[in-house]
Amino acid sequence: MPRRVTRTPAAETLPAGVDGPDLEKVGAVVGDLDPNGNLIAVLQRLQQEFGYLPEPVIDELARLSGVPASRIYGVITFYAQFSTTPSGRHRVCVCHGTACHVAGAGRITEALEQELHVEDGGTTEDMEFTLDSVACMGACSQAPVMRIDDETYGNLTADQTRAIVRKLMSELGVEPREPGAAAGPAAGDGGAR
């Protein structure tokens, strides 16, 4: 029997503008997969559907399948792919593979942190962008590389990166952030980490 986990009602913790998940969908998304042996595939489907894995969805999955919520959380927190917080409408991924690292990927991430006003791994307040680092995209000869949604960019410099996101922000009608002012954690400390 699934145990009941009492938590804060999820709706109150959701950021403004994000609707609560439609729990009716959970059963349909799981479909014919048995969550007991295919938990990862089930969670991948659910994340695909909801964009992330909100608490109520996990509880619903536990209720439907009989897999304890603790085990589901165990799997979610183990794998980098899963997220329990909603991500931005646009995903900015900077490659931090070895080739990209020696080609200066750290400076690309720093430039993005400053331009987008968000820490690596975080989402902007307006829910437009999520900034992420990934291990290796396998495009080492174009290093350093990044991906914004489905668009890919190679042979980057910090300067070009800034130009790319500024252009994107203006296309989206998003106010550009004043660089330097209250920027990400990398600014103002001399860049040392």
Place this chain on the structure above:
Amino acid sequence: MSAPAPGDGVRVEVTGGRDGRRRVSVCAGTACVFAGSLKIRDAFVEELAAAGLADEVEVRISGCHGLCSQGPIAVVSDDETYYPRLTLRDVQQVVSEHLVGGTPVEKLLYVDPETGERVRCAHDIPFYRQQRRIALRDVGVIDPESLDEFLARGGYEAARTALTTMTPEGIIEEILASGLRGRGGAGFPTGLKWKFARASEGEVKYIICNGDEGDPGAFMDASIMDGDPHAVLEGMIIASYAIGAHEGYIYVRAEYPLAVRRLRLAIRDAEERGYLGDDLFGSGWHFHLKIKEGAGAFVCGEETALIASIEGKRGMPRTRPPFPAVRGLWGKPTNINNVETYANVPWIIANGAAAYAELGAEKSRGTKAFSLAGKIVNGGLAEVPMGSTLRHVIFDVGGGVKGGKAFKAVQLGGPSGGCVPASLLDTPVDYESLAATGAIVGSGGMVVADESTCMVDLACYFLEFTQKESCGKCVPCRLGTKRMLEILERITAGEGEDGDIERLERLATTIKKTSLCGLGQTAPNPVLTTLRYFRDEYVAHIDEHRCPACACDALIVYTIDPDLCTGCTLCARKCPAGAISGDKKQVHRVDQSLCVRCDSCRAACRFDAVKVVSGPEQIAAALQREAEG
């Protein structure tokens, strides 16, 4: 056009389409896609339509051609003309002059850096000429989404031979005789692994293909999976019969969506045409294959962790024995091999074990695919016989160090491997010789470092990676790597202390000896090898607060050389922090309190006037010079 010399391996062939049409083959390997090859493909389609050739010339994609640093690459079927680094404007010219006019566009052809001459065909380019391709035999050659092209190259014939004319024992003998060893890194003899799995008792057995290629800087397996997916399937079919497994899984890394898509397509096509499923080749043998997508955990490349992950659990390794050959997936005997290993199998069955064993070194037979990355001219994918020296791979195939800088080291085997210095460049690439240097063959990633790469920073980078990816099950790996990382971060921040090097060495030894799985047992290797070959760099960071490569942010300053600065104001305009000041045509200066070390000014300066210096004395001298200038 000269024919390749005997023994030369690779031919980038795009003989006309199936119906004899002329054809343009655009590389859709990951790096070329990043360089914009899909737009190039679309442009070819548009331009050909505009020229009225849409029906006569076919445009298709291929897997990775290998010479990724020349991307985007397209090959035209007329004499296999090779066009590197194409732009959208070039496409127009290739269509009008070559495909319509019939004359190859000379100025767009590859330039041989040695001779300065234009080269028309890929197999005359030194990078390709020096290779011997077995695992990559059809990668970049066929359209990975076409089963017919795979069949036209003899695909599934080895599986047919194996299943209809050979016994399982006979196949295992053949693989043993070939000397094939696991290409995932550990180098365990493949035939022996199969023999154990076959000998294990049990009605139900499984085989698994490990496509969780997680080493940053390695992309061979990705290129095989998305460039020649049927080769992996064929290898697995043969293995399934040899071992006695009717079910198989391909576990693919989450970050490889293209590989997943192509493998799914390949499985569907193979099932439809009877190459997968029941009664294969009329032999009565049945084999079913499924794909499992990983979810982003490096440790899942370890076989017991991978099995846990397929079962839908946290991907944590367990102690061995029992080995998977005895108790693996769902508790049943299981054989796990890597993508490249399986891709070699059909070739061995088709050409015989002796042909394979003829290549390579004494204990390491055959060929090995490597991904060449970092500060190397010919970045990309190369396959060479085992036993070739590092010098051959990096300089003859790889074309040497980019930008004319000095070679410093090559990092092999990713986070489990090590850095090999210039003095050991003549080391043959085989399992035993590389292990003696402290590095490993590993999955085959080679990242070249030049004088601007800090070896302490590189070691720190890998430790950060393994620390983040440690599953946390055993203490030495979970806590030990954390302590090592803290020390390394302190050293690169200029806060190293006396005794740090000894502490690192002590921790490294303990972690290697006592960790549960391969991740922990090899995690200290990047630190140990850099300490062994580049100890002076550690000492410089700790004792002199100086980073010899001028790469560690905390130990460097950016200054402007007054003799070289022309006052063009470009650096000041590029600086995101407003740290550079100076009037037009006047020498500029960097305000050190505002500088964020983003490197934008140095990258922008056309006069090489922005200097990066490290070390208290050097910095004082440079600042004084700037002040006086």
